[in-house]
């Protein structure tokens with residue numbers, strides 16, 4: 001059993017007409033690549049956000065429980081330059097970028113190779129952090145895994 005299971009929060013969001021999504025927020029910061037692997041190894045997928053409804057429900061949960069330094073989502077433009085959800089292969093259609101993002105910032109921290117993975121929540125950047133930023137994929141962040149499930153009880157449903 002690895003550390004993944006030690007420090008996480010479990011909750012559910014009912015997405016209209018899409019059943020019930022089970023989410024876990026893993027606080028231990030890891031690179032985007034490791035987050036992708038860890039979610040898969042837990043039988044889940046790194047989270048994608050496909051509608052305003054899903055975005056708002058997720059943001060409400062994270063706001064109520066305190067943002068940390070943001071969370072990895074499954075979006076990346078490391079392929080052909082467009083953003084895709086790496087878990088589903090679908091193009092990122094619904095977006096919730098923070099103002100001025102994505103800026104593909106060329107920084108020392110990312111060896112001047114730019115920013116190619118989607119971070120949800122950026123408290124140091126905005127008083128209203130519940131939007132997206134592009135960030136260097138090697139940065140270490142908490143992350144959110146999700147899995148479509150049947151809802152069995154009202155517990156933890158927001």
Ligand SMILES: [Ca+2]
Nearest residue numbers: 103104115134
């Ligand atoms: Ca950025």
